[in-house]
Amino acid sequence: MSDHTKDIDQPTGVETTGHEWDGIKELNNPLPRWWLYIWYATIAFSIVYMIAMPALPALPGLGTNTRGVLGESDRVNVARQVDQLRSERTVAGTALLDASLEEIETDRSLQQFAMAAGESAFGDNCATCHGAGGRGAKGYPTLADDIWLWSGTLDGIEYTLRHGIRHEEDPETRFSIMPAFGRDGLLTRAQIDDVASYVFDISGRDVGDDEAVERGQEIFAAQCAVCHGENGTGDRNVGAPNLTDQEWLFGGEYREVYNTIYNARNAHMPAWGERLDDATIKSLAVYVHSLGGGE
Template sequence: MSEKQIDEISGVETTGHEWDGITELNNPLPRWWLYFFYATIVWAIGYTILYPAWPLINSATTGILGYSSRASVADEMAKAEKVQEVYDKRIEEESLENILADQELRQFAVAGGSAAFKINCVQCHGSGAQGAAGYPNLNDDSWIWGGDINQIYQTVAHGVRFDGDDDTHFSEMPAFGDILDSQQIREVSAYVVSLTGAPSNPDLVEPGKQVFLDNCAACHGENAQGDIEQGAPNLADQIWLYAGTEADIAKQVRKPQHGVMPAWLGRLGESTAKQLAVFVHSLGGGQ
């Protein structure tokens, strides 16, 4: 057994370790530190007795308090659902105008509509509702079927060209490739492009205008600004769903594409459909 080594200066026993002439003293830990350490041991033992702690083969010790984090979360969710039920019921019963006028209801509807949008709508309209080719941008002020709150709700609730819903929006642009000849299609495409840009051949604009008035104005209007009652898009605002270039316009005139949107009322219910409408209206494009 080695002899104790005492530091000559302090008179304190050393550990026997030395680094660069510096000897490590074997001082005891401070009492406060020891008391705190002992308290943590007591706390740990008490915790394992009171709360779930030790894993078993198929479960874990439950603790004498019977606490369960899962049960706690379920209880909190149940409380939140009860609060939501109150708002859901109010939204079902109130008109859309009243929902917009009530700040509390409106905030709840926007938050709920945003959540429903992320689950059901982003696949087509994008996470920011910016749309894509064939899917409308919901942030601008160009609306095919109208942008006031009731018109948006009608579109959300009953969809567009959706089989199985008698109240769905429906319109169908004729395939003018069966009605007009190739020259007339080039002319009317040049005219439509001229409303917002420069056509490839300006000489085709005037005859194209007459073709437009004879065949397209009944739906899109003589000024080409569209008609929401018929779902005819505005062609004079540089916002395009399928077209954009002169070739795209000619393609759409010749053989138009027709999009389909589901009717969400039957799938999500009255309250969520209204919340979606309020959310879309809040994006900035609503009238």
């Protein structure tokens, strides 16, 4: 017969656990039944899951985890989903190849597929230079507007993507070259100063030296107008930028304009047709075209 005497808390009439801290006793209240039922259910579920699904890690002599009686495998499921996705993309990619760029933009399902694929390809291949969303950077054109050095049409953008700019290994690449007027000794420093003054003037900024502007205009007509046009408005056919606006690829400050004339700026762009498949090129063209507002 036990000598243990139950300790009952007088205010509540509940048995205590015998634990006491600073005069405070712990009541021995039972857990709520609903809580116990949930606990029992989770134990039962875990046992069933352990039997049915891969659960236990590698055991001695087994060499791998338990496979479960249902034979489920996340790796197999993922591989199956990837194969299904590839199959769906193949179907969509075939439809993309069979459609013209204009048809892609008017077919909602094709356009959605092209936009998604183009955005992904742009992030992987183009955003490093042109920035996320085609916002551009110094020396890298902004694609989120309709100011184009070459063509901004769907076909024109696809051509640029496929053949690149000044890509030495592609005979169909877009190609233009600006002379280094100062470095190659074609103009003196004073003449380059005058041309820079004229370019500043036609872009709507006050130079403060009308004589320099007049001299620069004469030099511009003789040396630069063949590409940039008589009025400096540019020529997309040869990739010559418009000099009368406020859009500057390599900076529009006077010193930067001077340096461009002195040293020339002839950047390069890869010929993506050598690296990406036709469907991806088309998707990129549609995506880039959408960034600029759709010329």
